[in-house]
Amino acid sequence: MVTMTEQKAIRGELLTLEAMSTVEISNILQEAAHxxxxxEWRPNKELFIANLFFEPSTRTRYSFEVAEKTLGLHVLSFSEESSSVQKGESLLDTVKTFEAIGANALVIRHPENDYYEHIRQQVQxxxxxxxxxxxxxxxxxxLDLLTIQQEFSSFSGLNVIIAGDLRHSRVARSNADVLTRLGAKVKIAGPKEWMAGYDEAYQYVNLDDELPKADVIMLLRIQHERHDGKMExxxxxxxxxxxxxIERExxxxxxxxxxxxxxVNRGVELANELVECGRSRIFKQMKNGVAVRKAVVRRALDQY
Amino acid sequence: MVTMTEQKAIRGELLTLEAMSTVEISNILQEAAHxxxxxEWRPNKELFIANLFFEPSTRTRYSFEVAEKTLGLHVLSFSEESSSVQKGESLLDTVKTFEAIGANALVIRHPENDYYEHIRQQVQxxxxxxxxxxxxxxxxxxLDLLTIQQEFSSFSGLNVIIAGDLRHSRVARSNADVLTRLGAKVKIAGPKEWMAGYDEAYQYVNLDDELPKADVIMLLRIQHERHDGKMExxxxxxxxxxxxxIERExxxxxxxxxxxxxxVNRGVELANELVECGRSRIFKQMKNGVAVRKAVVRRALDQY
Amino acid sequence: MVTMTEQKAIRGELLTLEAMSTVEISNILQEAAHxxxxxEWRPNKELFIANLFFEPSTRTRYSFEVAEKTLGLHVLSFSEESSSVQKGESLLDTVKTFEAIGANALVIRHPENDYYEHIRQQVQxxxxxxxxxxxxxxxxxxLDLLTIQQEFSSFSGLNVIIAGDLRHSRVARSNADVLTRLGAKVKIAGPKEWMAGYDEAYQYVNLDDELPKADVIMLLRIQHERHDGKMExxxxxxxxxxxxxIERExxxxxxxxxxxxxxVNRGVELANELVECGRSRIFKQMKNGVAVRKAVVRRALDQY
Incomplete structure (x- = not known):
């Protein structure tokens, strides 16, 4: 299979931040901040967007939906349970179906890594x-970046610790990579065995030593559903x-x-009392999620 | 835990009728009648409402949705099956998520009694x-009250029998209480063992004796799903x-x-032939459900 | 039970093509072509349509939804999983509920043959x-007919082969019947045991002999889910x-x-490479599905 970098980009697609320049990322953040x-922004004609979710989701799914509806789009909301995926239809055929019936863009959540590699060149x-x-x-x-930027204006020189279940996270790698490119100093913390693939590139630290120097701590959710029920x-x-x-905080x-x-797993990744404490930006992140998704959706639809 | 009456009310919330004055109930009924x-009524700006259903529902869910869409709202339709509740997310966190992403009001159906007690003061x-x-x-x-009011104009002195599975009903208690406050004479009928908690306050009667004197019979659905499959x-x-x-009718x-x-369990709570008979208001009730929900939703959103 | 032909038609309903004259079919096709x-067409007032799907569906469900939303309708999207059907509610009661709460038309997919016979006279x-x-x-x-008409203008004298799992198909019979009425010559092909009920009325042919003379080949999906997992x-x-x-093509x-x-079961009904070949109209069919459903929905709503 050809790798993504060998393929031409579809206009407006957003697959990974790794594939994007810092200029492009900054542009999206600026638009999101607006x-x-x-x-406000609305397209010049009626457009359809399809949200295809092959995994449960609340935050991501509904913040996309709020963004899309605020932008005046028609939203097609697809869940695996009640679809022809039950009859064995492939992701590719599902995606091509939505293109054929008039979707102008697709938002996809899927349990398979890099699911987009074999479909992105098959649809326009x-x-x-x-x-x-x-x-x-x-x-x-x-949205993590936007939240940091709102707080500190610049990423340059910021001390950021990413802590917890890095191995099963779908944001740890992107965040570490992009924050570093934007000038932040990223360190990692958590159970040593969950750092595999990260500990060569990023400094592994002890929270008790490093947290007092950090500007940002990004806690990651323990992905219990990906631990096969085993955690030591x-x-x-x-x-x-x-x-x-609370002591560390x-x-x-x-x-x-x-x-x-x-x-949040309250009382695990962070103390229950800290979820809404003065320095928590957890609900601000959700709010920013809508703004970021408006920017990303607008970017996808600007071609129409 | 503090009880609801000790807490300040959130503007526009609707949790129970017990907590409401008869004046306020009458006001809602008047608005619903309109x-x-x-x-017609539409808010001055674009608003979002989220319907969070943690139990199956057809009538309630879709009559809220018809009411909301007719009022020009953006509707977020949430079902437990395809949400992060599957990853163990709590009701409180789900509710706070919807607030954070922009919902202006929440409609919630949940299997737990008084679920709202521990969340209502946590969201604005x-x-x-x-x-x-x-x-x-x-x-x-x-909607039951509206249907009675349309028929008899006043509740004062009306003879109402509430019959059937009172113990498992989520409307029997409210209806009995509110109808009594509004001046109706409420009696109860059905299997004696399903009257627990009601028979001190309301007269337990035999349908054959009392039905000929009643103005209204409110039949309750047998909640098979709450009987653990056992019914004698x-x-x-x-x-x-x-x-x-048919003989009683x-x-x-x-x-x-x-x-x-x-x-309706046709042929159980009432004879199949009576579901649409001249004195049945069963489909009128459903129609009224939309009007009532428009009034209730408008009341929740008037603050915006 | 009275049969459908004995009952008066509800204005705008669409149950089977068998019950329709070729003039009426041609009118719908003409509207769909437009x-x-x-x-563009929009009703003069706000209307609700309910899509009631008691089986999984992607193409049909979402192409109806695209059609309906483009026509400016409010869409109620119902799936069996999260409804009161879970509490044993019948199709009739579900349908009457949607009528009562304000649906102006119903789109129904149901696993039972002729499900509409016992409900169509119960709703207005x-x-x-x-x-x-x-x-x-x-x-x-x-949509199959529209796709053929776009290609050949007329059905008269066209050679059409319907091939594959006719026995489990819900389109084979309608298509064979209507195409014949419109003047096409229909032949059938596939495993002999899947031709039951067709082989008296239509000529059973060998693909290798007849395909070179055909104008249209309609391949049918093998309905694995209706074969009890057994296929020889x-x-x-x-x-x-x-x-x-590829050789036959x-x-x-x-x-x-x-x-x-x-x-499509790729590599079974047709070679993977042919799904998007020059003579494939498979994605054109999906696109046409939206146009056809606009015409059918408009026809249902013209009375309002």
Whole structure:
């Protein structure tokens, strides 16, 4: 199979941030910031967008839907359960069906890594990746970036710790890569065995030592559903060893912030009391998710 | 946990009718009657409402959706099956997510009694209760009231019998309480063991004796799904002992009406032939459900 | 039970093509052709349409939805999984509920043959049949006809082969019947045991002999889900004996076309390479499906 970089890009598609220049990422963030400040935009004609979700999702699915409906689009909302996927229809045929019946863009969440590689050149309409396996989740990364940018204006020199279940995360890699390209200093923390693939490129640190120097801590959700039910720590012992406890939070810099993609395992990745504490940006992230998705959807539809 | 009455009300919320004055109930009924007569209303700006259904529903779900769309709202339609609830996300986090991404009000159906108690003070947007466990179902009660009011103008002195599976019903208690407050005389009928919690407050009667004097019979659906599959009567013997048979219907007053929240177990709670008989208001109730929900949704959104 | 022909038709309903005159079919096709060429139409007032799907569907469901939303309708999208059907509610009661809450027309897909017979006289709103068991699928037939008409202008004298799993198909019978009435010469091909009920009325042919003379080959999807998992051929041997192989395609007339209702079992009913070959109209069919459904929905709503 040819790799993505060998293929020409479909106009307006968004598959991974790795494939994008920092200029392009900054442009999307700027547009998203405008939407966050109340910017409105509507296409000149009636357009359809299809949200194809092959995995459960609340935040991503509905924030796309809010963004799309606010932009005046017709939304087709597809779930695997009630579709012809039950009759064995392939992703490619599903995608081509939506193109044939008039979708102008597709938002796809799929459990398979890089699912887009074998479909993106088969359709003429842009695909927005809403999460692939434990691969990428570019709109989540963009909303994390927007939230940081709103706080610190620039990424240059920021100390960012990404902590927790990196191995099963679909945002850790993108975030680490993009933040580094944008000038931040990224370190990683959490159970050593969950750092595989990261510990050569990023400094592995102990939270107790490094958290007091950090500007941003990005906590990752423990993806219980990808651990086959096995985890060697109890929730309490994970929290004490690797989580953001109240004690650790107390030692953070005064203007440092907490990010978490949610849903939060309360009392595990962070103390229940911290979910809405003064430095938590967890709900701000969700709000920013709508602005980012407006920018990304507009970018996909600008060609019409 | 503080009880609801100790907490301040969120503007526009609707959790139970018990917590409402008869003046406020009458106001909603008046507004609903206007909507039933063709009144139109649209908010001044684009608003989002999220329907969060954690249990199957046809009537309630889609009559809310018809009401909302007629009012020009953007509707987010959430079902548990394809959401992050599958990843263990709590109701509170689901609700806060929808607030964060821009929902202006929430309609919630949930299997747990009083589910709203621990979430209502955690969000700033109004919650409309679309049914909690076997607790309350205020919009169903309101549509029952509207249907009675359309028929008799006043509740004062009306003889109402509530008959059937009171114990598992989420409307029996509200209806009995509110009708009494509004001046009606409420009696109860059905299997004695399904009257627990009601028989001290309301007169338990035999249908054969009392039905001929009633103005309204409110039949309740047997909630088979809450009986653990065990019921001591066959359908036929239940119908003969406690149901609205054709013989019993023949002895009703000429202008007396039949209500049932549906779905009907045909041939059990009432004879199949009576579902659409001259005195049945069962489909009128459904139609009124849309008008009531328009009034309730408008009330929730008036603050915007 | 009275048969359909004994009952009066509900204005605007579409249950089977068998019940329609060729004049009426031609009128719908003409209207659909106008929609395919960009015609626009909107009703004079706000109308609701409910799509009730009791079986999985992608193409039919979403092409109805695209058609309906383009026509400016409010769409209620119902799936069995999250409805009161789970509490044992009957199709009739579901249908009457949607009528009561304001649906102006119903689109129904149901696994039971002729499901509409016992409900169509119980509601005042038109039903559009989106597929019943292995009975009928009139909008699929209409889009097949539109696709043929676009290609050849007239049906008169066209050689059409319907090939494959006729026994389990919900379009084979309608298509064979209507094409014959419109003047085409219909022949059938495929495993002999799948021809039951067809082989008296239509000539059973060998693809190798007849395909070179055909103008249209309509391939049918093998309905694996209706074969109880048993099929006596491997995919490869079915393809070689009864499928459209590249060798067979090479011998087709230069302007002959390939139809398939999709989803395609690639490499079985036809070679993977032929799905998008020059004479394939498979994606054109899907596109035409939207135009046909606009015409059918408009026809159902013209009374309002």
């Amino acid at each position: 939407f966050a400040s109340g910017k 309409i842009p695909i927005i990746n809403a999460g692939d396996g434990n691969g990428h989740h570019p709109t989540q990364s963009l 720590w109890s929730k309490e012992s994970y929290h004490q060893q690797f989580g953001l406890t 107390n030692r953070m810099k005064s203007n440092a912030i907490i990010l978490h993609p949610a849903p | 909507f039933a007569s063709g009144k 947007i109004p919650i409309i209760n679309a049914g909690d466990g076997n607790g309350h179902h205020p919009t169903q009660s309101l 009567w066959s359908k036929e013997s239940y119908h003969q002992q406690f149901g609205l048979t 023949n002895r009703m007053k000429s202008n007396a009406i039949i209500l049932h929240p549906a779905p | 929609f395919a060429s960009g015609k 709103i038109p039903i559009i049949n989106a597929g019943d068991g292995n009975g009928h699928h009139p909008t699929q037939s209409l 051929w491997s995919k490869e041997s079915y393809h070689q004996q009864f499928g459209l192989t 090479n011998r087709m007339k230069s302007n002959a076309i390939i139809l398939h209702p999709a989803p």
